[in-house]
Amino acid sequence: MPDNATNNDSFTPYNLVDGEEYMNDKQLEHFRQILLQWKQDLMEEVDRTVQHLQEDANNFADPADRATQEEEFSLELRTRDRERKLIKKINEALDDIDNEDYGYCESCGIEIGIRRLEARPTATLCADCKTLAEIKERQIGG
Numbered sequence: 001m002p003d004n005a006t007n008n009d010s011f012t013p014y015n016l017v018d019g020e021e022y023m024n025d026k027q028l029e030h031f032r033q034i035l036l037q038w039k040q041d042l043m044e045e046v047d048r049t050v051q052h053l054q055e056d057a058n059n060f061a062d063p064a065d066r067a068t069q070e071e072e073f074s075l076e077l078r079t080r081d082r083e084r085k086l087i088k089k090i091n092e093a094l095d096d097i098d099n100e101d102y103g104y105c106e107s108c109g110i111e112i113g114i115r116r117l118e119a120r121p122t123a124t125l126c127a128d129c130k131t132l133a134e135i136k137e138r139q140i141g142g
């Protein structure tokens with residue numbers, strides 16, 4: 001599963017009716033459910049990571065395995081860090097839903113779009129601004 005993307009099997013795509021108002025209550029609710037489900041999945045994943053780390057810590061007896069274990073350790077810590085950041089983003093998106101700010105590009109203000117948000121429910125930029133931001137990021141080297 002790539003960063004920042006939900007598993008597309010975990011929800012039913014929104015059935016958009018012609019002329020439907022963007023981000024009406026029904027749509028906001030749709031995304032609230034997606035975000036809450038995603039957050040729950042992530043929290044379970046974090047629990048598993050923590051558990052795994054604790055198990056590893058108990059298995060430090062053999063020094064030969066230590067290097068491998070330390071590598072595994074730092075990998076899991078990175079995973080945990082990524083999960084934590086993602087959960088923070090999900091919380092921010094949920095706040096936006098509460099404030100009815102959700103679904104608009106924070107840079108240019110246009111509608112991000114239902115399908116793009118279903119693929120990336122924490123997206124805060126439209127496709128164009130996102131591309132631009134990525135180009136800028138590369139230019140400053142990271």
Ligand SMILES: [Zn+2]
Nearest residue numbers: 105108126129
């Ligand atoms: Zn934009």
